[in-house]
Amino acid sequence: MDGLARMMVATADLMEAEGRMLKQQALRLVLAVGVGVGVLVLALAGVFFVLLGMYQLLARAVGPGWASAAFGVAALALAAAGAYGAKRVLK
Helix, strand or coil: CHHHHHHHHHHHHHHHHHHHHHHHHHHHHHHHHHHHHHHHHHHHHHHHHHHHHHHHHHHHHHCHHHHHHHHHHHHHHHHHHHHHHHHHHHC
């Protein structure tokens, strides 16, 4: 009987310690995801503004129609390169 009681206490202690560790790891994960999302938003905003500046510079030089066409072709080329890379990775 005494051995059973000790085993139950040890099991409860183990579950408590594992629960604390799980809580700490979950908090670290939530923090990392939050920071990652923030960094992603800032990076996308930076890319957007760089591309907007390049478009405006090109639009002044050759006109808005040609600038849109050039950026459209560049976007299609990047999409094709991404699709080709994904195909090679998944093969």
